[in-house]
Amino acid sequence: MHQAPSDGQDYFFCGLGGSGMLPLALILKAAGARIAGSDRAHDQGRTPDKFAWLAAEGFALSPQDGSGPRAGQTVVASGAVEDSVPDIAAARRLGLEVMTRPQMLARLFNAAEIRVGVAGTSGKSTVTGMIAWMLDQAGRDPSVINGAVMVNYVGAGRPFASARVGDAALMVAEVDESDGSIAGYDPTVAVVGNISLDHKSMEELRALFGGFVERSSVAVLNLDNAETAALAGGLQRARKVTFALDDEAADLRAVDLAPRGDGVDFVLRDRGAMIDRPVRLAVPGAHNVQNALAALGAVRALGLPLEPAIEALATFSGIRRRLELVGQADGVTLIDDFAHNPDKITATLRTLHDFPGRLLVMFQPHGYGPLKLMRAEFAKTFAEELGEADVLVMPEPVYYGGTTDRSVGSADIAADIVALGRQAEALPDRAACGRRLLELARPGDRIVVMGARDDSLTDFARDLKSALMMRA
DSSP, X not given: OOOOTTTTOEEXXXXXXXXXXXXXXXXXXXXXXXXXXXXXXXXXXXXXXXXXXXXXXXXXXXXXXXXXXXXXXXXXXXXXXXXXXXXXXXXXXXXXXXXXXXXXXXXXXXXSSEEEEEESSSOHHXXXXXXXXXXXXXXXXXXXXXXSOBGGGOBTTBSSOXXXXXXXEEEEEEOOOTTSGGGGOOOSEEEEOOOOSSSSOHHHHHHHHHHHHHTSSEEEEETTSHHHHHHHHTSOGGGEEEEESSOTTOSEEEEEEEEETTEEEEEEEETTTXXXXXXXXXXXXXXXXXXXXXXXXXXXHTTOOHHHHHHHHTTOOOBTTSSEEEEEETTEEEEEXXXXXXXXXXXXXXXXXXXXXXXXXXXXXXXXXXXXXXXXXXXXXXXXXSOTTOEEEEOOOOOOSSSOOOSSOHHHHHHHHHHTTSXXXXXXXXXXXXXXXXXXXXXXXXXXXEESSOTHHHHHHHHHHHHHHHXX
């Protein structure tokens, strides 16, 4: 087994509990590194269970007040941490090496012999989890760094399983384009499920994803998405595996989709092998069929047989906060979901509308910046995907401090949606949204808690369930 290039080193993670930071810390610690860190969520008393678990696992936690970093450490900072944060200022004063999370991830990723990088605007975490499970079940022992908790790996002592510690020679990682860091990864296999407006302009995204694909040996690309199809058009036959729901030219295509309450069945049409194979997927929605095709494409790009990978899909349990059922109370179903950009919101709402019941959606935007950049797209998406009886409530976006432009808020989006003919309300805060949802909810409804970058949304969903149980 190859060892990570960081054995025995000391690290201080500023933002240790973050969804992108925690799996990195887990992988490094397993390789013998000593990890300390801070997190303002810890200081503010948010998600206490996570930090209690980290402390019990031997991660040394300190307040984010500059007292944590010490000589000899390399400081790793999440993208949300600014240089004005006391820990970063202290690291600079001490002359410590300061790396961003993407720089640390790229160092680990690029050191592996076989590197599968999963990119795209939507579906990255699910595709990464699917590939991990497929390779694991085939006995390949991958090391995996994901941006979300993989339910298959949750167990006693592993409540936050966003990483899988395996052979460092085979690395599967979710990589992000939102901060431009995708430019630092050199994949053997580049998986790009889709490209659409999110954090950057389309021109910037085309350059970033184009470079990512060009640096790979083989790219796995979605022909149903115009941007990824354009990337596929520029590659030689031997350097690509394509997939699609609609495009008949794709190497791997899904047909005859049959939604179930707990998943979806489909037929995999393998153009190269001239074979149709039945597939049973244990997570719902056409978007997850596309995710499964992307993962199967990665397996093919690695030169492995598809049959064991197809079998693994039947036992793939999904990703935490991706259409996750919180429970039912007083005739109301509660669902926790990570959707935060137009593509993800569309996929979630379309999947839920495959089945009857009014949707009461609380969408907490994941930042003021994305809200301003995609104001028109957010309004259009909700207006088109909400039903006439559905209701959307929105608190203000996630804001933990800093210099972000807050000129466009939730009230602007809600007003745009109402002008387009759907029901939307902007409320002062999340507590007010909770009260409004409980006021509206009646048997047969489904409450959907939707948003990213805030682990406490899951607690909010559970609290709603408890409130509904009390009134039942």
